Amino acid sequence: MGQTIAEKIFSAHCKKECRAGDVVMAPVDGAMIHDITGPLAINVMKEMGGGKVFDPKKIIMLFDHQIPADSISAAENHVMMRKFAQEQGIHNYDIKEGVCHQVVPEKGRVKPGDIIVGSDSHTCAYGALGAFSTGIGSTDMAYVMKFGELYFRIPDTIRIDANGKFQNRVGPKDLILTMAGDIGADGATYRALEFCGRAFRDMDIPGRMTCANMAIEMGAKAGIVPPDKKTRDYLKGRCDYTPFDLESDGDAVFFEERSYDVAEISPKIAVPHNVDNVVDVSEVAGKHIDQVFIGSCTNGRYEDFVEAAEVLGDRKFSDDVRVIMVPASRDEYMKVLKAGLIEKFVDAGALFEAPCCGPCMGGAFGLLAPGEISLSTSNRNFRGRQGSTASFVYLSSPSTAAASAISGVITDPREV
């Protein structure tokens, strides 16, 4: 009987044949901690008896959620983590590089076939490069930092077969929102998603990252794109990697198979307060918005800003909307800068901030007052996510966000 990608990755790590449903102790290739969940993991590791981490080279540390320190307590957490990094010999990217899920792939800390864990739920993003990566809590992370391995229940797999070509101004975010709407917020709990088909083969790595990033929004443990030439090209110069085939066998057993013709997908939007409340943008078009956020680990890459700039053209953003743009990393920031887009956006009325998580989590800046409405390219629209529990968050692609920022109301990007 054939195997899924998840079963193959665990079989290779555990050196035995692994099947969905098996509970295994598996070694990890990388473990990422950031400024929100890292301090707790470090404290718990001390409670576990402290000592040295299993391999300082496999621990990835950076600060992204509350940077530059937005409170004294955040600054204290940063100090505590810096000290730990120094004691343990861990390379700390500190506040300098950007959002974890962009920085980890960018710095070559993940490759196809790896098992990566991160104390952040969107760690599933590295599936874009063919890794099995998943979010864990701080106590699990403490255990991983100490022992280099963790219990996993090998998940069943839902195979997504997406084919066809996207319409103009429709893209990966609209596809993954469509899937979230169909599968539901818990429809893939304890399962892996495999993203296959022509649409994914044609998709560039940033688009694949957008999709894999949001696997967790369906409850999934991982969201994996089979690695290919695009993956190899992306990894070139970033890490040592000997390419090998990694795809599901023809006779692998899937929990479920779903297929999409992406040509049929229109611009989508998740309406408050759940990510699976997905409708066509046209259904809520004309609704007033107070703030637009373009950024985050889901859609804060150069390609996302190019998309927004194409929609913007020579126009200005509406005076009635606060437009906050935050690139996902320093590298992405530099690309946007060199392309002259920052000047264009600032001239059009946007605030262009330095790389960080920004308003996505409602912790650092850009918070919403009661009754305010935000349209955001990030990944969650839970009640209170970006500020007051009486505010409202909508989620969309960068094209829809840019189109709406121009007109001041939710707008189908094909109509501007």
Next chain:
Amino acid sequence: MGRSWKFGDDIDTDAIIPGRFLTIYDPKELASHAFEGTRDEFSKEAKSGDVIIAGRNFGCGSSREHAPLALKGAGIGFVIAKSFARIFYRNAINTGVLPIVCEHTDKIPDGSEVSVNLPEAFIEADGKRYPLQPIPEFMMKIVEAGGLVEYAKMRGNT
């Protein structure tokens, strides 16, 4: 014996503890902000022995362990729901708030008098008993050790 705190489906970790409180790590202090803005009476009235009763997908969203810690700080020992989000489920076990699956949570009203009988796997609410699903064997090892920290201590530095 405690009271039931009834919640619906898809209760996310942002509702359990909002993002702006994530620089806090003390369970008691986190508890003072639990469900802030969505159910303000919880942090004032919840006490040791109380039980959360919920629908599907409890704890969806972020991996923040602050969520089960906030519940622990409020005195919650058990969360009983139709289903759990994966990361919350592990975090809850690791921090000592026991997540237990029960198909009958619809039948248990808010504010009822509840007690959990773990060995016999049932919850009693206002005198009526409802069966609980057993905790998976591999998770029970961690629970029996007293959480993952104690489990790791047993393992030592081997």
